[in-house]
Amino acid sequence: MSRRPGFLVYGLLSAFVVGSAFPLYWSFVIGSVTKERAIQSPPPLYPGGHFLDNARRVFDQIDFWAALGNSVVISSVSAASVVFFSTLAGYSLAKLRFRGANLAMAFVVATLAVPTQLAFVPLLKEFSNLGLAGTRTAVVLPFLVTAFGVFFMRQYLVDAIPDELIEAARIDGCTQLRTFWTVAVPAARPAMAILALFTFMHTWTEFMWPLLILQGSDVQTLQTALDQLKIAPAGGIADIALLQAGTLLATIPLLLLFIATGRQLVAGIMQGAVKG
Amino acid sequence: MTTIEALRTGEPAQQTGPPTPRLTWRQKLSQWDFRFSPYLYFLPFFLAFLLVGVYPMAYSGYLSFFSWPRYGADHGPGVGFANYAHVLTDPVFHKAFWNTIGIFLLSSVPQVLIATVIAGMLDTPLRGRTWWRMSVLLPFVVAPAATALIFGSLFADKSGLVNEIIRAVGLPGVSWHSDRFASWTAIATMVNYRWTGYNTLIILAAMQAVPRQLYEAAALDGASRVRQFLHVTLPSIRPTMFFVIVTATIGGMQIFTEPRLFDTNLQFQGGANYQYQTLTMYVFNTSNSGTDPYPRAAAATWLIVLLIIGIALLQFLVTRHLQRRAER
Numbered sequence: 001m002s003r004r005p006g007f008l009v010y011g012l013l014s015a016f017v018v019g020s021a022f023p024l025y026w027s028f029v030i031g032s033v034t035k036e037r038a039i040q041s042p043p044p045l046y047p048g049g050h051f052l053d054n055a056r057r058v059f060d061q062i063d064f065w066a067a068l069g070n071s072v073v074i075s076s077v078s079a080a081s082v083v084f085f086s087t088l089a090g091y092s093l094a095k096l097r098f099r100g101a102n103l104a105m106a107f108v109v110a111t112l113a114v115p116t117q118l119a120f121v122p123l124l125k126e127f128s129n130l131g132l133a134g135t136r137t138a139v140v141l142p143f144l145v146t147a148f149g150v151f152f153m154r155q156y157l158v159d160a161i162p163d164e165l166i167e168a169a170r171i172d173g174c175t176q177l178r179t180f181w182t183v184a185v186p187a188a189r190p191a192m193a194i195l196a197l198f199t200f201m202h203t204w205t206e207f208m209w210p211l212l213i214l215q216g217s218d219v220q221t222l223q224t225a226l227d228q229l230k231i232a233p234a235g236g237i238a239d240i241a242l243l244q245a246g247t248l249l250a251t252i253p254l255l256l257l258f259i260a261t262g263r264q265l266v267a268g269i270m271q272g273a274v275k276g
Numbered sequence: 277m278t279t280i281e282a283l284r285t286g287e288p289a290q291q292t293g294p295p296t297p298r299l300t301w302r303q304k305l306s307q308w309d310f311r312f313s314p315y316l317y318f319l320p321f322f323l324a325f326l327l328v329g330v331y332p333m334a335y336s337g338y339l340s341f342f343s344w345p346r347y348g349a350d351h352g353p354g355v356g357f358a359n360y361a362h363v364l365t366d367p368v369f370h371k372a373f374w375n376t377i378g379i380f381l382l383s384s385v386p387q388v389l390i391a392t393v394i395a396g397m398l399d400t401p402l403r404g405r406t407w408w409r410m411s412v413l414l415p416f417v418v419a420p421a422a423t424a425l426i427f428g429s430l431f432a433d434k435s436g437l438v439n440e441i442i443r444a445v446g447l448p449g450v451s452w453h454s455d456r457f458a459s460w461t462a463i464a465t466m467v468n469y470r471w472t473g474y475n476t477l478i479i480l481a482a483m484q485a486v487p488r489q490l491y492e493a494a495a496l497d498g499a500s501r502v503r504q505f506l507h508v509t510l511p512s513i514r515p516t517m518f519f520v521i522v523t524a525t526i527g528g529m530q531i532f533t534e535p536r537l538f539d540t541n542l543q544f545q546g547g548a549n550y551q552y553q554t555l556t557m558y559v560f561n562t563s564n565s566g567t568d569p570y571p572r573a574a575a576a577t578w579l580i581v582l583l584i585i586g587i588a589l590l591q592f593l594v595t596r597h598l599q600r601r602a603e604r
Contacts, residue, residue: 004400004401005397005400005401005402009397009400009402010402012394012397013394013397013398013402013408016394016412017408017411017412017414020411020412020414020415020469020473021411021414023415023418023423023426023427023430023469024414024418024426026426026429026430026437027422027425027426027429030429038435039432039434039435040435041434041435041440042440043435043436043437043440085320085321085324086321088317088318088320088321089317089318089320089321089322091317092313092314092315092317092318093318096313096314096317097314098311098314098315101314104318104322107322111325111329111330113526113584113585113588114329114333114581115526115529115530115580115581115584116329117530117532117556118333118336118530118556118559118577118580118581119328119329119332119333119336120332121336121559121560121563121570121573121574121577122332122333122335122336122339122570122574122577123328123332124563125335125339125570126331126332126335141328142328142329144324144328145321145324145325145328145329147325147329150321170310175306175309176309176310176313176314177309177313180317201416201417204419205419205420205421207419207420207421207532207533207536208532208533208556208560212560212563222419223419223421226421226422226425226537227421227537230425230537240429240432243425243429244425244426244429247422247425247426248422250419250421250422251417251418251419251422254417254418254419255417257417258410258413258414258417262410262413263406263410265410265413265416266406266409266410266413266477269413269474269477269478269481270477270478270480270481270484271481
């Protein structure tokens with residue numbers, strides 16, 4: 001629509017943005033008052049001065065740095081692996097002719113709709129039998145490939161690489177692998193960056209699978225560490241100041257990532273990124 | 277692809293001297309490289325996905341027809357459909373089913389409506405367009421676990437901000453945790469918080485693809501902004517809307533993190549009366565239960581899969597029906 005937006009549009013959008021930011025502000029407010037003040041009425045509306053105290057108590061309760069490290073390692077491995085497998089498979093579906101290509105594509109599209117969460121219980125069983133339960137390896141394994149990644153790369157590469165370029169490389173005597181490396185990978189780079197970013201965030205925020213596979217283990221991700229922080233001390237009052245301080249601490253890494261890469265995230269979603 | 281065909285057969289373009297039907301070793305290698313590489317590139321993904329996606333699902337399908345001795349390491353004798361019968365007659369499962377449907381409706385209908393309206397506003401010549409787009413995406417980087425904990429505190433029954441505001445207006449506070457519908461609303465709010473901005477951008481991308489001439493033509497015909505939105509924008513973005521609704525369904529049927537972390541007391545899984553236990557939580561809890569944990573969880577899993585397929589199919593049929601009616 002071409003008309004310049006009026007005051008109403010800016011007002012409504014601003015209200016939406018304020019609503020989006022408010023929960024984070026609230027988390028900071030509660031995380032920065034004493035645990036007694038946090039549950040008094042009326043609730044605090046401005047930050048206190050106790051955030052660092054609460055943060056210290058978070059570090060006492062859970063091994064925050066270890067959990068953070070685990071989350072970083074698991075999310076990075078998952079992102080690298082998804083990008084690698086997806087670029088290879090996506091290129092082959094987009095640009096190479098082979099018998100069964102259509103079938104392979106149909107397989108990818110069909111598995112897009114499979115609710116992966118529901119594979120978790122049988123996976124847990126499988127991994128327990130293999131003695132993997134409670135390890136970082138077990139957490140990352142289900143996130144090494146995603147059908148979405150292959151689909152995304154294929155859609156991107158279909159238009160990103162002209163067929164003539166591949167033929168030219170072939171005529172020049174390039175092997176398939178060299179063609180992939182010198183023609184496809186440079187063309188795919190922007191999509192690889194977006195896919196890496198998305199996968200990293202997706203694995204980072206995953207809760208159910210690490211919770212299942214790390215039950216009773218010393219290894220925790222940032223998300224499952226929050227779950228442990230939540231378990232209220234028996235008989236005591238719920239310590240929501242501690243909980244909110246921990247929540248905010250756990251959110252800061254992704255907030256920083258968002259500040260650094262927000263533009264790419266927006267572009268990635270608008271290029272037809274899909275959930276999961 | 278004639279060049280390629282010529283290369284594949286290994287025939288030199290110009291024959292000079294006696295024909296040599298036999299290919300050199302190098303040409304053979306190159307041929308194989310050409311023929312089998314595509315498979316090799318697809319295979320790693322395919323195998324990995326079989327291992328962590330397809331196989332577990334198939335295995336759980338198989339497992340759902342067996343019993344599981346307590347503390348056993350492997351399944352017991354086959355029991356036919358007994359596990360399915362157990363799950364389908366379990367009142368807790370019934371409750372989880374309705375909870376999931378309720379939370380799903382409360383979290384998808386308002387979400388799609390709001391996302392469409394916000395996208396319509398972003399599809400205007402705004403100042404600071406990129407900034408607005410980034411701003412609506414902010415909640416997306418708050419992990420579901422963090423979202424659940426923050427909103428759990430906002431919706432706390434006694435000292436939560438939401439109840440404080442309600443009481444300040446002079447109304448009685450709402451029991452967000454014990455009242456069934458209220459707890460659904462609180463959980464749906466968390467889901468909406470995280471996903472509305474994301475879906476806004478997807479819908480916005482579709483809106484940007486609508487040819488601007490259509491709007492100009494509609495404006496010439498005297499259509500107001502609202503009418504343009506209803507009769508030009510919405511019909512043009514129908515496929516994207518369908519896509520958003522289906523992904524919301526697949527996600528909505530699997531809601532787990534928000535209800536799991538909603539209660540301050542982890543003794544109850546989804547409320548003292550299971551009033552907000554979802555289907556995925558049911559699967560999770562069943563896998564930790566005493567009798568036949570895995571087979572029952574597997575049976576419940578497959579029931580959810582069938583449910584998702586059924587709902588998605590229904591949405592597809594409804595959409596197609598609307599599409600046909602619109603074309604008439």
